[in-house]
Amino acid sequence: MIGIDGCLERIMDIPGARSVTLVDGASGLAIAAAGRHDVLDQHEDAAAATDVVRAVLTSPALATGTPGDDITEIIVCGTRGYHLLNVIDGDFEARLFVHILFDGGTGNLAMARYHLRSILAEFAEDDHGR
Numbered sequence: 001m002i003g004i005d006g007c008l009e010r011i012m013d014i015p016g017a018r019s020v021t022l023v024d025g026a027s028g029l030a031i032a033a034a035g036r037h038d039v040l041d042q043h044e045d046a047a048a049a050t051d052v053v054r055a056v057l058t059s060p061a062l063a064t065g066t067p068g069d070d071i072t073e074i075i076v077c078g079t080r081g082y083h084l085l086n087v088i089d090g091d092f093e094a095r096l097f098v099h100i101l102f103d104g105g106t107g108n109l110a111m112a113r114y115h116l117r118s119i120l121a122e123f124a125e126d127d128h129g130r
Contacts, residue, residue, distance in 0.1 A: 007123040046099070053085055073086050
């Protein structure tokens, strides 16, 4: 059982991780954060990331048309890094997601995705991180 703090700590241990924010997708509010939030603070980060997640989840152009095939991950690549936005599975009252910023020089997208899936699966099994 890792809880919220343990979850964020383990995410920050992924090579290249610069910041992570756990977000309540229903309200757009930051639940918790770790790392360096240089450009935006955790609350601005949560609100902006929520806009992105909502836009993607409600876009007919991004729907697969197959029932039960939900979007679970959004990857945004920049010239110096990349963002992973992962919706957390589980029986939560609202959809939770994490927004992680990775450094492009020290991060590895494939390994980050692999580690993140494992961490979030354990977090979701942990009675909602409480």
